Amino acid sequence: NSPTPAMTEAPARHEYWMARAVELARRGRGPTAPNPCVGAVLVRDGQEVAHGWHERFGGPHAERRCLAHAREQGVDPSRCTLYVTLEPCNHHGKTPPCTEAVLEAGIPEVVVGALDPNPVAQGGAERLEQAGVRIRTRVLEQQCLDLIRDFRLWQSTDRAYCILKMAATLDGRIAARSGRPEPISSPESFSDVHRLRGLAQAVLVGGSTFLGDDPSLTCRLADMDQPTGSTAPSLYDQQLINDEQPYAVVLTSRLPGADCELQLIRKRPRQTIFWTTEQAAASETARALEDIGVRVWALPQQGPTLQIQEGLRRLRQELNGHYLLCEGGGQLATNMLEQGAADEFVLYLAPRFLGDAQAAPLGAGRHCETMAQAMDLRLGRCEPSGPDLKLTYYPPDT
Ligand code: AOF
Ligand code: ZN
DSSP: OOOOGGGSOHHHHHHHHHHHHHHHHHTTTTTTTTSOOOEEEEEETTEEEEEEEOOSTTSOOHHHHHHHHHHHHTOOGGGOEEEEEEOOOOSOSSSOOHHHHHHHHTOOEEEEEEOOOOTTTOOHHHHHHHTTOEEEOOTTHHHHHHHTHHHHHHHHOSSOEEEEEEEEOTTOBSSOTTOOOOOOSOHHHHHHHHHHHHHOSEEEEEHHHHHHHOOOOOOOGGGSOOOTTOOSOOHHHHHHHHTOOOEEEEEOSSOOOTTOOOHHHHHOGGGEEEEEOHHHHTSHHHHHHHHTTOEEEEOOEETTEEOHHHHHHHHHHHHOOOEEEEOOOHHHHHHHHHTTOOSEEEEEEOSOOOOOTTSOBSOOSOOOSSGGGOOOOEEEEEEEETTEEEEEEEOTTO
């Protein structure tokens, strides 16, 4: 029997409520880009009395949403502790400073997850402390920093944030021996993947997946649940209304003919992008593809493959793409990890075991004599997804 948060020692209690704020913040992932997702909770006498999160870019910040919720509930914030995943902002941006809102509400204690990496907005914690508010910072800091990894990347680089997603059996296989695209993971994981596609402005596959699976790479909304509790029109609604689908990106040195029968070329040429070699991009085949609306981008060579980061940069610069979702296969996943282009690696592990060494594995193309050659990752999140396990990894040094 785990004790209730009200009974636990202060640090555990603070972490409990910060974890709750992190979950709230995650609901805003996507529509808040390129701003951070932020969550906030107001707690009184060990009870949550109000909550809020940043719902969409340009909208009210998490703290203000939380205070508005408190007002609706008839709660007096001057007897509460505010938990917020990111340091309250201290600047006039699209919205006035949250530090002002906190002081006006008379909140006596604020617990902050991560300090704001944005030099324009930071300094809120210090400002509140000077005004006499009890401040505690860096609570569950790593989780709160992981939450805004995308935001930190958008602030420090000019490229899109890349999520590498794979589904595998317990023995690390991504297909049976036939290679046919059969489902591996559960329906719950399937809808989670479509949520990721809904978040992304582009979905990337390798050349062999493109030719072998003939994927449509669309986000199929009808199968998905809506996020609950949101008042903003969700990204999913907007996509339904606008019929927006993520761009389909294919990394390949061999371009298909413009008259081929592949789904992307036949049905979605204007939303298809090839990342290819200089040579292929200069070919007649490339011109014919461009004539039907396909984009062909030449990427610089990097070792045996192409420089993925350059594709991510063009995606952000030319198409305002903030997220790219990479859906494998094993060779592309390996290249991506080797190039440090996977900012987040989401792995759905299904409780199934093939035991066939000829079945396609999660990774391919490297020669590793010893474990010293392994690429190390850091486990960020571990959560059930129906009967599967959803594991989120990050590069180790971040
Ligand atoms: C957010 N949501 O809940 C918090 C943020 O242009 P603005 O006014 O929306 O301000 C954006 C900056 O405010 C952002 O870069 C971050 O540093 C800070 N905090 N931002 O989008 C929030 N609390
Ligand atoms: Zn703010």
